[in-house]
Amino acid sequence: xxxxxxxxxxxxxxxxxxxxxxxxxxxxxxxxxxxxxxxxxxxxxxxxxxxxxxxxxxxxxxxxxxxxxxxxxxxxxxxxxxxxxxxxxxxxxxxxxxxxxxxxxxxxxxxxxxxxxxxxxxxxxxxxxxxxxxxxxxxxxxxxxxxxxxxxxxxxxxxxxxxxxxxxxxxxxxxxxxxxxxxxxxxxxxxxxxxxxxxxxxxxxxxxxxxxxxxxxxxxxxxxxxxxxxxxxxxxxxxxxxxxxxxxxxxxxxxxxxxxxxxxxxxxxxxxxxxxxxxxxxxxxxxxxxxxxxxxxxxxxxxxxxxxxxxxxxxxxxxxxxxxxxxxxxxxxxxxxxxxxxxxxxxxxxxxxxxxxxxxxxxxxxxxxxxxxxxxxxxxxx
Amino acid sequence: xxxxxxxxxxxxxxxxxxxxxxxxxxxxxxxxxxxxxxxxxxxxxxxxxxxxxxxxxxxxxxxxxxxxxxxxxxxxxxxxxxxxxxxxxxxxxxxxxxxxxxxxxxxxxxxxxxxxxxxxxxxxxxxxxxxxxxxxxxxxxxxxxxxxxxxxxxxxx
Numbered sequence: 001x002x003x004x005x006x007x008x009x010x011x012x013x014x015x016x017x018x019x020x021x022x023x024x025x026x027x028x029x030x031x032x033x034x035x036x037x038x039x040x041x042x043x044x045x046x047x048x049x050x051x052x053x054x055x056x057x058x059x060x061x062x063x064x065x066x067x068x069x070x071x072x073x074x075x076x077x078x079x080x081x082x083x084x085x086x087x088x089x090x091x092x093x094x095x096x097x098x099x100x101x102x103x104x105x106x107x108x109x110x111x112x113x114x115x116x117x118x119x120x121x122x123x124x125x126x127x128x129x130x131x132x133x134x135x136x137x138x139x140x141x142x143x144x145x146x147x148x149x150x151x152x153x154x155x156x157x158x159x160x161x162x163x164x165x166x167x168x169x170x171x172x173x174x175x176x177x178x179x180x181x182x183x184x185x186x187x188x189x190x191x192x193x194x195x196x197x198x199x200x201x202x203x204x205x206x207x208x209x210x211x212x213x214x215x216x217x218x219x220x221x222x223x224x225x226x227x228x229x230x231x232x233x234x235x236x237x238x239x240x241x242x243x244x245x246x247x248x249x250x251x252x253x254x255x256x257x258x259x260x261x262x263x264x265x266x267x268x269x270x271x272x273x274x275x276x277x278x279x280x281x282x283x284x285x286x287x288x289x290x291x292x293x294x295x296x297x298x299x300x301x302x303x304x305x306x307x308x309x310x311x312x313x314x315x316x317x318x319x320x321x322x323x324x325x326x327x328x329x330x331x332x333x334x335x336x337x338x339x340x341x342x343x344x345x346x347x348x349x350x351x352x353x354x355x356x357x358x359x360x361x362x363x364x365x366x367x368x369x370x371x372x373x374x375x376x377x378x379x380x381x382x
Numbered sequence: 383x384x385x386x387x388x389x390x391x392x393x394x395x396x397x398x399x400x401x402x403x404x405x406x407x408x409x410x411x412x413x414x415x416x417x418x419x420x421x422x423x424x425x426x427x428x429x430x431x432x433x434x435x436x437x438x439x440x441x442x443x444x445x446x447x448x449x450x451x452x453x454x455x456x457x458x459x460x461x462x463x464x465x466x467x468x469x470x471x472x473x474x475x476x477x478x479x480x481x482x483x484x485x486x487x488x489x490x491x492x493x494x495x496x497x498x499x500x501x502x503x504x505x506x507x508x509x510x511x512x513x514x515x516x517x518x519x520x521x522x523x524x525x526x527x528x529x530x531x532x533x534x535x536x537x538x539x
Contacts, residue, residue, distance in 0.1 A: 101404075127409055
């Protein structure tokens with residue numbers, strides 16, 4: 001007898017994300033700073049609409065509050081779009097794929113003597129005539145595609161990983177980078193706009209009533225100016241930094257790690273060497289779909305046992321099947337290694353989910369390819 | 383070459399999963415979605431090389447079409463930006479349209495080419511666009527070649 005309980009796939013996704021609205025919204029776990037961002041933006045704009053706009057609409061032009069509203073709506077839309085969307089998370093390898101990769105690696109490594117550290121898992125790939133190293137992710141059990149990186153806060157590999165932004169409460173990656181950039185850009189404009197019109201308002205009023213009286217009449221102005229002043233430096237700076245990155249087609253992650261800088265390093269193979277082309281690719285490129293399928297249905301059979309391989313009948317209903325086997329991957333061959341440096345061959349603890357290697361995010365990650373000659377799986381396509 | 387003729391229904395009822403082969407991504411052109419056309423040795427006895435390569439090349443063409451950066455993607459991007467991306471509630475993006483085409487193509491290929499040979503292709507989108515998973519089926523009850531033999535040759539050269 002088979003009982004079926006319908007759950008959506010997002011409920012079983014590994015990683016440290018929170019989901020809302022039945023899987024439509026996807027964010028990181030810590031949302032405190034995001035709420036602060038919301039509060040600052042909404043609060044400052046409310047003060048602007050309450051104190052400045054009535055005066056300026058009458059004395060200068062009604063277009064001023066109208067434009068401010070449009071800008072505010074745009075900023076909020078971009079913020080929510082950045083925060084709520086899937087940044088480009090790569091799903092973890094299912095057991096068969098993980099095993100397949102393990103066997104490839106073992107075949108390439110040959111025999112490793114007991115007690116010796118296995119070499120680090122790296123694949124060399126040639127991209128646009130440059131050699132790029134693909135690293136193996138021990139948590140997700142995949143070789144990360146170029147430009148992907150593992151976020152230790154969200155515990156996911158993210159494609160074209162830029163950085164994890166606590167202000168938006170989400171990672172910034174391939175799918176939401178342009179929204180993030182438009183958010184910082186429009187927020188810069190909004191901040192400058194509010195700041196400028198605050199000054200104009202205070203000046204105009206001071207002419208009539210005097211400076212101190214003006215401040216007493218519109219106390220909100222002081223608060224706005226303070227917030228805008230500090231926001232200006234950080235957000236405008238950030239926008240400038242990301243404009244620079246976009247023009248070079250680099251990610252923050254690559255910039256911090258210095259992947260493409262320095263004499264002996266590879267030049268950026270993804271750049272078109274043309275600022276306009278780079279900008280167009282990042283900002284006007286195709287809208288990539290999410291590969292996570294958060295809202296797909298998972299059918300759980302009460303009498304299911306999760307076989308790893310062997311002769312089992314596999315129903316051909318593609319939408320339901322493979323996800324019912326454990327999504328918390330447990331490759332029996334290499335169960336619990338964090339990085340090659342910390343290799344603990346503990347065979348038999350296969351069901352324990354290996355935690356993410358926290359070294360991924362730090363710029364000076366201690367990879368030791370020089371100490372142990374890496375077994376490199378060279379890929380050369382014909 | 384032992385040919386087992388199945389259609390999709392027969393596969394479900396009379397065949398059992400023996401092995402899975404994974405076609406990896408080809409990154410030589412950058413981060414665009416493209417799969418290797420190298421013929422895996424596990425499929426040597428199951429399908430002709432040209433059929434397999436045709437399938438992968440067609441899939442690569444579809445993905446290239448989806449990710450093309452040109453006039454249409456600019457218009458789509460600018461229009462979407464002007465409408466604060468609300469327009470995507472109403473219309474489908476070009477990528478989504480191409481993904482539907484790909485899904486239909488894979489379904490058709492499975493029915494016509496792969497199921498008769500006891501193989502089944504899984505849409506790459508269900509594997510995070512990382513691999514094309516090809517499931518290899520054996521007749522249930524047949525003492526066919528076990529999956530053990532194919533593992534030693536899966537060195538990905």
